[in-house]
Amino acid sequence: DRWGKEYASFNKALCVKNSQAEGVKNTNFRQGDAVKLDFDDEVFDAVTSNYVYHNIPSSDRQKILLETLRTLKKGGIFVIHDIMSKAKYGDMEAFAAKLRAMGYEKVELIDTTKGKFMTPFEAMWMGLSGSKILIGKK
Template sequence: MKQLNFIDNKKTKPDYRNWVPVSLLRNFIGGTVITFILFIIFAGTGLVFSGTPRIICGIILGIGDLILLFSSIMLSFMYRTFDYRGKRKLAKTIIEGVAQYVEIPDGGVGLDVGCGSGALTIACAKRNPKAIMVGCDIWSGSYKVEFSKNICQENAKAEDVSNVRFEVGNAVKLPFEDESFDVVTSNYVYHNIMGHNKQKLLLETFRVLKKGGFFVIHDIMKKSNYGNIQKFIEELKKEGYEDIKLIDTTDEMFVRHREAKFLSLAGSTLFIGRK
């Protein structure tokens, strides 16, 4: 009997993961459950302590459990809000909104710093099919389980996008020559890099930008993160940078002010300009 070969034509969907790490969410939920169990054992019964020690233990564990419970609820809400497959799809809204500002000349090359799961890199590549987008990241720390180079490549394949490539690269010291790219972009990266001056991180990014090239940086540019950004802009202008704009993305561009504050995105700004 002739054997029939069935081919599964179902297209693989991209998995851009979530900006709220699943591992972090699980740890908080697990901590809430464990702390509650300890509260029952040490404060809810007289098996271990009694009298004043039992009261003190109950207060400490009770407060701790309430804090963990509140944090778990907040993280769960944020997870659902940013989820690409959820109802709000905030992460997708932001990625596509930033990508709209990225225009690469035909035959040109763009760089996405801190590409994570490749979402912005791929979105920019789709908008600029005659150019190449390079995504770089260190893929380590708290996000190393959620994001990886392999995930980026799989997402590009799922989106049927071939004009991309992904490389290991640290925003603190990018592994690229001066003036290598026509466009540099990044989304919610630099505020997460602790122990480094954010303005210096921007200058390192601009180092690899060609003369006449454009930069599109989206981040939480609060003064506590970036210092005096207006003074920084004036210094860039003295160096020859042009068309520099700061666009508040919490003014109903991507989110509302109240939602941004609730999601810890207050100060989110799109920083664009030309070298």
Template sequence: MKPDYKNWMPIQMIIGFLVGAIIFFILSLIFKENILVINQGWNGILFVIFLVLTIIMALICLYMYMLYRAFDYNGGRKLSKEIIEKTAKFSRVVEEGKVLDIGCGSGALTIAVAKENPKSYVIGLDRWGKEYASFNKKLCEDNAKIEGVSARTEFIEGNAVKLPFKDGSFDAIVSNYCIHNIPSRDRQKILLEALRTLKKGGTFALHDIYSRGKYGDMDGFVDKLKSKGYEKVELIDTTDKFMKKREASLYFLNGSGILYGKK
């Protein structure tokens, strides 16, 4: 039995745009054939509008399908799997260390970190929102059981904006493409909330899209952490390490990087 890590591109969204394209195409035919006669001029205008909407929806649907194929764990490219496994390589913890994975989704990174650190205990946290309706706690637990790490993993519901843990609770913190999805004017504040739960001497590897539009001045943030006494902080560009640059541009992953260091 294989684990089911689902897909970063929800199939429901693809189906939604496909249905939209079909509906707009039918409406364009209705007005083209004058089935609903308003007047000749308006029928022609509405035909063009609905035909344009059909093309737009169809192109979006096709692009989303390309994303789905690229990120599919069972597909040819397996980009999600590659990114998860490479992110997990940055999760170095002491023996029997405790790790937090923020935004665990289907449990992929939590499980990969548990495999990478055979004596660690890894907690995966997520709010499992409706936008990823197929991701849930049971799915994570089932995947961990199939992968043979259920005894060293735990999955809980929580919000990255306010983590349900005391200061200095973990030996390592990891995350993958989570925080940029959280609506916020200050995502650096969310990063600080994550680092609050890290022990002195603990490591962190937070992989995300660190564009200025999403995070502001990250070079300044790195300097800020260093001024606070962090032993090591660096922002490692992953657009040509975890994927091809062409893929980063095509799949809106430009700006991808790992905020990596030691407290």
């Protein structure tokens, strides 16, 4: 990862350049607030995030996850990868159970520090202990 000044704030030109480099079409980039997304309910077919939410100042990151899932269409999928330690997120197993009780399907919480993506030592060395992927379908 590169963490230079070009990532210090929203940079639409850089986002466009990255999407073109990856051959990704049909994109729209805008600056926003993850705590209160400026989108109607159920507008996206899929939502994804990779190591973002732990950087958002909040005492309730589960609430931020629910805000993200609010924008997901019925039948849409979500894949959210982050440092979901108890200190940052609270009890994520209970949150996954809550999503199932709310009608979400195929909800899984996958620990990514147990060898498939990285070893526990690598996770600790890179500051990624507690990394998990939350996946499912609305």
